[in-house]
Amino acid sequence: MYGLVNQGVKDLVLNKFGEETWQSICDEAGLKSDRFLRMKSYPDDVTYSLVGAASKVLELSPEDILIAFGRHWVLFTAQGGYGDLFDMAGDNLFDFLHQLDELHTRVKLNFPELRTPSFRCTDVKASSLRLEYHSHRDGLSALVVGLLHGLSDRFQTPLDVTHEVKREDTGTHDIFFVSLTEPPGGAK
Numbered sequence: 048m049y050g051l052v053n054q055g056v057k058d059l060v061l062n063k064f065g066e067e068t069w070q071s072i073c074d075e076a077g078l079k080s081d082r083f084l085r086m087k088s089y090p091d092d093v094t095y096s097l098v099g100a101a102s103k104v105l106e107l108s109p110e111d112i113l114i115a116f117g118r119h120w121v122l123f124t125a126q127g128g129y130g131d132l133f134d135m136a137g138d139n140l141f142d143f144l145h146q147l148d149e150l151h152t153r154v155k156l157n158f159p160e161l162r163t164p165s166f167r168c169t170d171v172k173a174s175s176l177r178l179e180y181h182s183h184r185d186g187l188s189a190l191v192v193g194l195l196h197g198l199s200d201r202f203q204t205p206l207d208v209t210h211e212v213k214r215e216d217t218g219t220h221d222i223f224f225v226s227l228t229e230p231p232g233g234a235k
């Protein structure tokens with residue numbers, strides 16, 4: 048994945064746990080250098096090893112690491128020069144979720160080797176929808192859960208996420224049931 052992603056993991060660990068923990072994670076992952084060029088595409092193994100090493104060093108499950116990273120990614124990218132892309136993709140959570148593929152299409156203009164995920168909203172109601180997640184990669188469904196929580200923070204829209212259908216079962220995609228825990232518009 049692009050160095051931007053590895054840089055995001057680094058940013059999360061440095062902010063939450065500090066330099067020493069980050070160095071332990073790099074050692075555990077067997078990284079020769081912890082400097083990532085944001086615009087360079089690295090083998091996916093680098094990212095997966097970082098997540099595995101963080102899980103070991105921090106004694107958290109890989110899923111918990113991915114959830115924390117997903118949540119952090121929203122802040123990291125919005126504050127790291129990609130805020131306009133967020134602004135363009137909608138001013139409420141559900142509109143934004145409909146625009147995820149367009150957002151990554153725009154990202155691809157600057158990151159030509161991007162292997163984009165794809166998302167589809169179905170069963171859309173005022174307070175809930177189902178989000179399909181299609182990916183070239185395995186093992187990242189917990190990342191999507193974290194991303195949804197990060198977007199929930201961004202749009203100040205509390206939500207519940209249930210991982211309803213797993214890719215192991217469909218062979219192609221995951222499905223998340225996303226429901227708002229407060230009525231849209233804040234009305235009680």
Ligand code: HEM
Pocket residue numbers: 048049051052088121124125129130132133147150151154158160161162163164181182183184187190191194195198
């Ligand atoms: C402006 C904000 C964003 C930027 C700049 C961005 C950029 C990227 C980049 C560089 C990758 C790595 C893919 C690769 O290197 O091939 C990626 C992957 C991914 N992005 Fe985004 N992204 C953004 C927002 C989001 C949001 C809000 C979501 C919410 C669902 C999301 C979901 C994902 C997922 C799930 C992946 C994993 C890749 C996979 O499944 O193959 N991204 N994104």
